[in-house]
Amino acid sequence: MREELLAFVSNRGTLLQPDAIEFLLTQRDPVERLEAFLGSCPETPFVVTLDDVMRAGEIARNAAAQISTRAAPPTILAEAFIPASFRRLGEKAEDREPDVRILRDITGHSTCEGTLADFTRYFRHRFQVLRNMLRSRHDLAGAQEIAKARRSTREVRIIGIVADVRTTKNGHRILEIEDEADRIAVLLPSESAVASEIAVLDEVVGIVGTVNDRGLVIAQSIIRPDLPTVKTFHGTRHHVRAAFMSDIHVGSRTFLEDKWSKVSAWLGSADEIAGSIRYLVVSGDVVDGIGVYPRQDEELVIDDIYGQYEALARMVADLPDRVSVIMLPGNHDAVRPAEPQPAFPTSIQNLFDSNVIFAGNPSLLSVEGVRILAYHGRSMDDLVSAIPGMSYARPLEAMKAMLRMRHLAPIYGGKTPIAPEAEDHLIIDEIPDIFATGHVHAAGVDQYRGVVLVNSSTWQAQTPYQKMRNIEPMPARLPIVDLASGQAIVREF
Numbered sequence: 001m002r003e004e005l006l007a008f009v010s011n012r013g014t015l016l017q018p019d020a021i022e023f024l025l026t027q028r029d030p031v032e033r034l035e036a037f038l039g040s041c042p043e044t045p046f047v048v049t050l051d052d053v054m055r056a057g058e059i060a061r062n063a064a065a066q067i068s069t070r071a072a073p074p075t076i077l078a079e080a081f082i083p084a085s086f087r088r089l090g091e092k093a094e095d096r097e098p099d100v101r102i103l104r105d106i107t108g109h110s111t112c113e114g115t116l117a118d119f120t121r122y123f124r125h126r127f128q129v130l131r132n133m134l135r136s137r138h139d140l141a142g143a144q145e146i147a148k149a150r151r152s153t154r155e156v157r158i159i160g161i162v163a164d165v166r167t168t169k170n171g172h173r174i175l176e177i178e179d180e181a182d183r184i185a186v187l188l189p190s191e192s193a194v195a196s197e198i199a200v201l202d203e204v205v206g207i208v209g210t211v212n213d214r215g216l217v218i219a220q221s222i223i224r225p226d227l228p229t230v231k232t233f234h235g236t237r238h239h240v241r242a243a244f245m246s247d248i249h250v251g252s253r254t255f256l257e258d259k260w261s262k263v264s265a266w267l268g269s270a271d272e273i274a275g276s277i278r279y280l281v282v283s284g285d286v287v288d289g290i291g292v293y294p295r296q297d298e299e300l301v302i303d304d305i306y307g308q309y310e311a312l313a314r315m316v317a318d319l320p321d322r323v324s325v326i327m328l329p330g331n332h333d334a335v336r337p338a339e340p341q342p343a344f345p346t347s348i349q350n351l352f353d354s355n356v357i358f359a360g361n362p363s364l365l366s367v368e369g370v371r372i373l374a375y376h377g378r379s380m381d382d383l384v385s386a387i388p389g390m391s392y393a394r395p396l397e398a399m400k401a402m403l404r405m406r407h408l409a410p411i412y413g414g415k416t417p418i419a420p421e422a423e424d425h426l427i428i429d430e431i432p433d434i435f436a437t438g439h440v441h442a443a444g445v446d447q448y449r450g451v452v453l454v455n456s457s458t459w460q461a462q463t464p465y466q467k468m469r470n471i472e473p474m475p476a477r478l479p480i481v482d483l484a485s486g487q488a489i490v491r492e493f
């Protein structure tokens, strides 16, 4: 537990006083307790004291009360632990017109041709939007352009895109950051609190520091756009529920047909929770696809792409009529792989019943007025390899990192192909009420500063590729969120 706690601390870029460590280790869940405290701080503190962690329990209770009593802190709950209130409060979903709007996605708006000018314009847009967010932070008020800050002899505040990250022989870390006109090296001294701060390539950060006589910025703090405050969950009046799925991988020999039959039967059953589910958000990798990876044909039971979507369409048609399905593509699906991905072409859409609404990846949705940011989650491949302590088993941490960076896929040129559109659709511009991802075949619910986080499992067993890489999936879990309160549970099948 000690190692886990220390890894968490270093990952969050803060330090723990020795007596705070000892105190936390006596608690039931030290990481959760510390996280509750950090979540209540507007800025990650350099050092967390014993006093801080002792107050953490109280802070967590107050924060929950602030979010209103409606937003109970969601946790992963096995079926046996689903609170009785969740069952009791559920209202039978009616079979009526769905209230779903796609507020933002790339479908029909793609302009990019992949030219050099496109790239320049794309990054300029990313920088400008995130710089504006950072400028509104009080600790970056009056931030200067790099060229001007370079000549300053006092404290400087600058904003730039991370162009390089390296570690020196002496253990210092150096970030190269650049704005529209200049580029400067920022030193994170090894003995300072900022040394453990993780920065990834192409994210936009603010730096507070001083310039030394060699023109190097010595950083005191790194500031991210982040979610500035704990937000209130803007819920529906009635206890309507949305369930979340992804990574069904129909067509693969490891698709879990028996588990699917179970969830499908449960959704159509008389169970009160099942009956309260009105919406089903399906965040990509809905089929296994064709030619997605080498020798995939050996893993397929349906080797025709339309055959795969037809099989899925039959499965979806068997779901109860009251459930409206919102479906977006992932990296296994038959749309362009570069993100943002548009919704499925009409040739695929036409295979499905009218209760399916097709959206792009990512999409900002309004479901009965609740804002849901749905993203398949490919960028987690890059975040897991770039950030020490991140793992495929803990996607909710990667999702929090995305919210802190206010970007779904900050790292350019990694495993996540990004299309340089005129505007950066991967910026988390508007703060959603619910943020949903898939892709890593894990499952869980959590919250970050009032935003409900959902990672939506898979309906595929461990693949030979995952076995080779020692990735243990968590299949056949169904996260369900109450759209009135934001309360979230995970039901296992």
Ligand SMILES: [Fe+2]
Binding pocket: 247, 249, 285, 332, 439, 440, 441
């Ligand atoms: Fe997948």
Ligand SMILES: [Fe+2]
Binding pocket: 285, 330, 331, 332, 376, 378, 438, 439, 440
């Ligand atoms: Fe995926």
